[in-house]
Amino acid sequence: MTDAVARDPTQVTEVATGPAPAGSSRSWTEIGTEIGDRVYTWSIAGFASLVPILLLLIFVAVGVAAWPALRAFGLSFLTSSDWDPVAGHFGAAPAIYGTIVSSILALVVATPLALGVAVFLSEFAPSWLRGPVAFAVDLLAAVPSVIYGLWGIFILIPFLREYLMPFLRDTLHLGVLPLFTGPAYGSSMLAAGLILAIMCLPYISAVTREVLLAVPRSQREAALALGATRWEVIRDAVIPYARSGIIGGIILGLGRALGETMAVTMLIGNRHEISASLFAPGYTMASLIANEFSEATGDMHLAALMAVGFVLLLVTFLVNAIARWLVWQTARER
Amino acid sequence: MKPLSLVFAAAIVVAGCAGSADKAQKDSASGAAPATATSAGGGALTGAGATFPYPIYSKWFTDYAAKTGVKINYQPIGSGGGIRQLQEQTVDFGASDAPMSDDEMSKAKGGPVQHIPTVLGAVCITYNVPEITQPLKLTGDLIADIFLGKVTKWNDSRIAALNKGVALPNRDLVVVHRSDGSGTSYIFTDYLSAVSPAWKTSPGKGKDVSWPAGLGAKGNDGVTGQVKQTPGAIGYVELAYARQNKLPVASLRNAAGQFIAPSIDAVTAAAAGAASKFPPSSDYRVSIVNAPGAQAYPISSFTWILLYKTQPNAEKGKQLLDFLKWALHDGEQTAGSLDYAPLPTPLIARLDSTLATIKVGATP
Numbered sequence: 001m002t003d004a005v006a007r008d009p010t011q012v013t014e015v016a017t018g019p020a021p022a023g024s025s026r027s028w029t030e031i032g033t034e035i036g037d038r039v040y041t042w043s044i045a046g047f048a049s050l051v052p053i054l055l056l057l058i059f060v061a062v063g064v065a066a067w068p069a070l071r072a073f074g075l076s077f078l079t080s081s082d083w084d085p086v087a088g089h090f091g092a093a094p095a096i097y098g099t100i101v102s103s104i105l106a107l108v109v110a111t112p113l114a115l116g117v118a119v120f121l122s123e124f125a126p127s128w129l130r131g132p133v134a135f136a137v138d139l140l141a142a143v144p145s146v147i148y149g150l151w152g153i154f155i156l157i158p159f160l161r162e163y164l165m166p167f168l169r170d171t172l173h174l175g176v177l178p179l180f181t182g183p184a185y186g187s188s189m190l191a192a193g194l195i196l197a198i199m200c201l202p203y204i205s206a207v208t209r210e211v212l213l214a215v216p217r218s219q220r221e222a223a224l225a226l227g228a229t230r231w232e233v234i235r236d237a238v239i240p241y242a243r244s245g246i247i248g249g250i251i252l253g254l255g256r257a258l259g260e261t262m263a264v265t266m267l268i269g270n271r272h273e274i275s276a277s278l279f280a281p282g283y284t285m286a287s288l289i290a291n292e293f294s295e296a297t298g299d300m301h302l303a304a305l306m307a308v309g310f311v312l313l314l315v316t317f318l319v320n321a322i323a324r325w326l327v328w329q330t331a332r333e334r
Numbered sequence: 335m336k337p338l339s340l341v342f343a344a345a346i347v348v349a350g351c352a353g354s355a356d357k358a359q360k361d362s363a364s365g366a367a368p369a370t371a372t373s374a375g376g377g378a379l380t381g382a383g384a385t386f387p388y389p390i391y392s393k394w395f396t397d398y399a400a401k402t403g404v405k406i407n408y409q410p411i412g413s414g415g416g417i418r419q420l421q422e423q424t425v426d427f428g429a430s431d432a433p434m435s436d437d438e439m440s441k442a443k444g445g446p447v448q449h450i451p452t453v454l455g456a457v458c459i460t461y462n463v464p465e466i467t468q469p470l471k472l473t474g475d476l477i478a479d480i481f482l483g484k485v486t487k488w489n490d491s492r493i494a495a496l497n498k499g500v501a502l503p504n505r506d507l508v509v510v511h512r513s514d515g516s517g518t519s520y521i522f523t524d525y526l527s528a529v530s531p532a533w534k535t536s537p538g539k540g541k542d543v544s545w546p547a548g549l550g551a552k553g554n555d556g557v558t559g560q561v562k563q564t565p566g567a568i569g570y571v572e573l574a575y576a577r578q579n580k581l582p583v584a585s586l587r588n589a590a591g592q593f594i595a596p597s598i599d600a601v602t603a604a605a606a607g608a609a610s611k612f613p614p615s616s617d618y619r620v621s622i623v624n625a626p627g628a629q630a631y632p633i634s635s636f637t638w639i640l641l642y643k644t645q646p647n648a649e650k651g652k653q654l655l656d657f658l659k660w661a662l663h664d665g666e667q668t669a670g671s672l673d674y675a676p677l678p679t680p681l682i683a684r685l686d687s688t689l690a691t692i693k694v695g696a697t698p
Contacts (some may be wrong), residue, residue: 009576084544086517086537153559185508185564187549216688270513270550281549287513291552295541296513297438 017040038055059313066307069300077307083272083288085296088305094272098189102264103257104191105278110201111250114175117201118208123234134209141202141313149266152195157186157267165190165279178276187269195263200253207249211242244331251323261286285312342499379653382409383416383429386455386517386572387637390674391429394665401660404653413517414541420447420640428640431455431517432541432549436458438519444642450658450685451636453666454675456573456601457522458583458633462561463488465503470584471496471593474529474624474632477586480568481509482532483547488566496587509548510560510569515541518554521635522570525623529632570633573601574673582589589624598675600631606678618688634675644693651694658689 038233070077073090080091117137124143165184169175215238223237239246261284269281270291296302388410395406411419413430420428421442427454439447459472476492479485485492489502512519523539537543551560554575561567561581573596576583585593594600607627612620624632639658645651662685666676677685 039505082544086540086544087541153563158563170351184628185549187551187560265513265552266556271543271548291514291550292542295414297414297417297435298539301542317366 002099004237014164016310054208059310060312062306065247065323066303066310069303069307070310073304073307077216077304079204080310081272081274085292085298085301086296088300090300090307092285092288092304092308092311094274095283095285095308096315097274098192098268098273099258099284099312099315102189102192102196102268102282102284103254104198105189107250107254109194109197110204110253113197114201114204114249114253115208117205118212119234121205122212123210123230123238136205137205139202140198141206145199145260145262148195148199149263152191152263152267154246156195157191160184160188160194161186162189169279179278182275182277182279184279185269185281187281188279189268189275189282192264192268192284193278195267196257196260199260199263200219200256203256204253207252208242208246211245211249212238214245215241243319244327245327247323247327247330251320251327253322254319255316258312258319261290265290285309285315343531346506368429376404378407379426379657380407380409381416381427381429381639381648382411382419383640384413384431384517384637385410386431387453389574390453390665390669390672393668393672394661397665397668398657398660402530402656404657406657408642412515414515417640419641420444422604423646426641426647426654429638430640431635431637432520433621433638434640442642444644444646446643447640448643448688449638449640450688451605451618451677451681452639452661453637453669454601454605454632454634454677455517455521455637456596456631456675457525457570458467458573458576458581459568459570459586460558460561460576460581460583461568462565462582463503463505464565465505466500469582469595470500471587472584473587474525474681478533480507480524481511481526481545481547482530483509505566508564508567510546510551510557510564510567511545511548512553512557513550514552516553517541518570518572519543519637521623521633524621524635525633528624541680544687551592568607572676573598576675586632588628588630589626590628590630592628594629594631596631596633598670598673600629601634602678603627603628604632604634605636605675605681606630609678609681609684612684618685641692643691644695646695648694651692655689655692655694659686662686662689 069090073080077092078096079089079093080089081093082089082091083094084090117133121134125133161184165180165186165188166179169184174180219237219241220233223233228236265285265287268284268287270283270287272283273280273283275282288308289305289312290300293305296305346486349580387406393410397410399405409425413432416425416428416435417438419425421438423444433449434442434447449553459470459477461470463470465499470493472493473496479492484594486507488505488507490507494500494502497563504642520539522531523537523543527534527539549560551557551569554571557569557571558575558579558581561569569602571581575581576596583596585595588594588604604622604625604627607630608620608622608625612618618636622634622636623636625634641654641658645654662677662682666682669676
């Protein structure tokens with residue numbers, strides 16, 4: 001409606017003058033307001049369209065730069081593990097695999113923790129505790145990623161190598177699973193996944209907390225009135241009500257995990273290899289670009305790195321689209 | 335920060351005026367007032383490239399500016415970036431740790447490119463084996479096999495044969511290499527290709543190669559951190575970085591059969607040994623790994639400044655040549671203070687005559 005009004009000046013006149021009881025002349029103030037309205041509508045429409053245009057331009061620019069590599073390697077760019085700048089063969093499968101696996105690992109670890117933090121803070125914590133703890137969790141989001149990387153190198157990796165990895169593999173006998181086999185160097189997919197979990201936890205927990213706090217009191221009271229215990233109230237009345245918001249928070253965390261570069265580069269071991277074991281080093285698309293872009297001299301090497309960027313954009317885009325769809329589905333079910 | 339941004343602003347002003355005004359800007363801050371070209375004060379030369387020689391270059395630029403007033407603005411963006419900017423003629427000179435390939439030379443828009451070696455760097459093998467207290471001895475083909483993943487234990491018979499009397503532990507060897515593209519990796523893989531036919535076939539030499547084994551870490555600091563944190567680790571770092579951080583380094587057997595510890599003198603000796611064999615027509619795009627000479631350290635390399643053989647701008651071309659002459663004579667004296675190896679004296683004399691062949695073109 002507003003669009004039509006803004007686009008068609010004659011219609012505007014009709015709308016404006018139609019109901020007026022007398023006189024064809026309008027005051028200058030009215031005309032001024034109309035022009036102002038139109039300028040306003042058009043300018044905010046322009047600002048709003050800048051975002052999709054920018055996104056499109058990024059896709060086009062990266063796609064054009066990536067084209068020589070995509071054309072030369074075709075589908076094998078996505079399936080080959082052979083990344084050899086000397087021979088000029090480029091296959092990004094390990095990096096694509098690493099990006100997805102490290103992000104999933106991060107979500108698997110972070111989501112239960114973040115939900116626990118959020119439920120505790122919104123349902124159980126006394127109000128004097130809620131503020132400080134929530135603040136501390138939010139503060140995790142403000143720590144620069146290079147600091148996480150340094151902490152990972154000096155604290156997390158020795159801990160993984162000396163304690164957690166031998167414990168998982170030998171004490172718990174999880175070594176029978178392919179996930180927990182091989183030598184424990186420390187730098188590994190597991191280290192990257194854990195650091196990403198810590199980095200995306202505050203996003204998930206902050207959103208979930210706000211969503212839980214927004215659940216109406218009547219929802220809880222109704223469940224209590226039916227004789228539900230406190231745990232049943234949370235499980236059956238509060239969390240289902242907040243479900244789409246919680247999924248939104250998880251998606252926000254996932255976005256952070258997919259794109260994170262610095263901390264992952266410092267911990268993942270940067271190896272072009274797909275390994276079933278989480279103890280083995282891996283690679284991610286973001287780390288690959290960060291590592292090799294500045295010294296890439298050959299045209300095909302540059303194009304291949306751009307192609308990795310293009311795939312990363314596509315993966316992020318797809319994941320977000322799926323997430324939107326999930327949120328939309330859960331919202332509709334209710 | 336302020337003086338730096340002024341220099342930068344002046345560089346932009348000069349670059350902008352280069353087409354129309356052939357006079358240098360005397361006062362860098364007030365670009366609007368052209369001064370006479372004969373005065374000592376100069377405009378700013380711009381360069382870009384390798385990060386490895388950046389500390390010594392920036393010392394040279396500071397010393398040279400204090401002496402002559404000619405300002406040089408250098409961006410350490412990496413060798414690859416330096417070559418690209420030189421090809422596009424957006425800088426007056428480039429700098430690289432690896433010589434340009436014939437293909438890269440042919441893409442330079444300003445004509446033939448001259449390589450001028452400035453200082454020498456070297457790559458050290460560092461390791462973390464708590465049981466080993468005396469310097470480790472290694473050979474090139476053994477290092478290649480370790481990095482190929484063929485030798486996997488510290489008490490391997492080949493390591494033991496070189497290190498008699500050292501109690502080697504039964505530890506896993508953990509190979510650590512650079513994950514980012516770097517001149518250090520180029521020099522290291524160039525050496526491995528020279529001494530090991532297996533390495534030469536695959537993965538070969540390059541700033542990024544397809545590493546057959548081990549973990550990748552970012553930067554000299556990343557490799558050092560990973561090696562220090564991992565018992566049994568072996569990695570490679572720049573000589574200057576290893577010296578400043580007092581890392582344990584291995585002695586390597588050179589082409590003459592001697593075990594040589596990495597040092598500034600041993601690196602200069604490698605250059606002297608290699609330079610004595612340069613043909614008269616050498617364009618200095620040469621590798622000096624595994625150089626002859628009893629005292630030569632085998633993993634040594636030049637780092638180069640790149641410039642066009644025909645300088646398009648007379649004023650800037652002359653300034654650049656003057657600077658390079660100064661750097662090769664006065665600048666070299668200070669190289670050792672920052673842990674860079676200076677060029678051997680006979681080579682400097684040859685470079686002087688090479689610089690004399692650079693044509694300084696007519697002003698546009």
